[in-house]
Amino acid sequence: METRRQGLSLMTALCLLIGTLLVIQLWLVAASLDALYAGDVGVLVPAALVSLGMFAVNGFLLWYGADFDRRLKRVRRR
């Protein structure tokens, strides 16, 4: 049975994971800009695709959190 305490740990972990991926995405944007100015345009699309992949992971993590939230609300209503 889901509890708020579990939820708090889960949300903290989600924030940390999403935050870490976000920092990597931020680094990717900075590196892409640098590559663009250096004329190294070949790496831009792969970098954007990696960033998209990270967003997909973030989306999944958020969905997992939202799903937990729904289950928690159901348990609390009972």
Added chain:
Amino acid sequence: MADDPDSNEQAPRWRRDFPIGWESDHYVSRRELAKFLTLGSALLVGASFAIALVGKLRRAVPASAARIPGGAALGIGESLLFRYPTDEDPCILVRDHEGQLNAYSQVCTHLSCAVVYRPGEETLFCPCHHGYFSCGEGLPTAGPPTRRLPRIQLEERAGELFAVGVKV
């Protein structure tokens, strides 16, 4: 709220009267933070694709040849400013002490100040943060810049000097 200490029967009366559900509070704020971070992640994906698009568009525009007035007659140890491939791209043409003509983008690869020619030292110098580039290759030799200056490709046609392309 079974897991909330404020609603626990063992809790003191004041706590039951004025319950502050810290756990619930943190839970909600972290849930919202996770949403906010994911939104930021989406924006960064957008930024990455926008940069990739700019890269594609830049590559798609072929630079056409443009005459550099007075370029062929440039004396040794002299420099000349011109614009290429568009009117917004300042460039510098230099004839070094060996008589060799070299042209580069004038935009410093550190933070975009304009580089100038220093004939005595055979270098291109950026006064903003004291960046130096070699005259022959446009390579950074000192100071903060880490990338070379884009080279403007030159061609002589019927005694006139033409810029024909940019090599980054």
